[in-house]
Amino acid sequence: MAGCSTLGRGSIEKRSAKLAQGIQKAYAVESNTATRIAPMIIQNAEQYDVDPLLLAAMIRQESSYRSNVISPAGAVGLTQVIPKYWQQTCQGDLFDEHTNIHCGTYILAQYKQSTGDWKKALAYYNVGPTGYQSSWKMKRQGKKYAREVKQHQTHLKNAL
Secondary structure, three states: OOOOOOHHHHHHHHHHHHHHHHHHHHOOOOHHHHHEEEEEHHHHHHHHHOOOHHHHHHHHHOOOOOOOOOOOOOOEEEEEEHHHHHHOOOOOOOOHHHHHHHHHHHHHHHHHHOOOOOHHHHHHHHHHHHHHHHHHHHHHHHHHHHHHHHHHHHHHHHHH
C-alpha cells in the first residue's frame, strides 16, 4: 500500500489523525478542515494506490484546502477538477469534498497508469495530456507544477 511507512500501519483513525496534524503543521490548515479531509485522503489514496502525502500535497497546490474555490479555467473544489472535461467520469457534485477528492485521486491514478511516472502524471493533471504534448511551454508548466507538488509533499513528510 502506498505511503504506509510514513503514516504507520494503524487504523484509518490513527493514520488520519497523524495526517491531519501534519497538514495543519505543514500547510497552516485549520484543525477542523484537516481532521475532516484527512480520512478522505487516506481512503481514496488506498483505493487508487496513491501516496496519501502526494494527494495531500496536490490538494495543497490546487486549492490550499478550500472546498469552494473555482479557478479561472473553471476547475472546482479541493482537487480542482474541470467539470466539462470530467463530467462523464466524475458524476455528482464536485463541490462535495468526498466526490471531489475521489474524482481527483481517480484522475491522478489514471494518469500514473498511462505514463508510468508520478511526476509526469502530476504534469498531466495540471496541463492535460494534450497540453503537455502540444508545446514546450505547456510541458514546462506541467513539470513546474509537478516540482511544486513534490516540494509540498516533502514539507508535509518533514512535518510528520
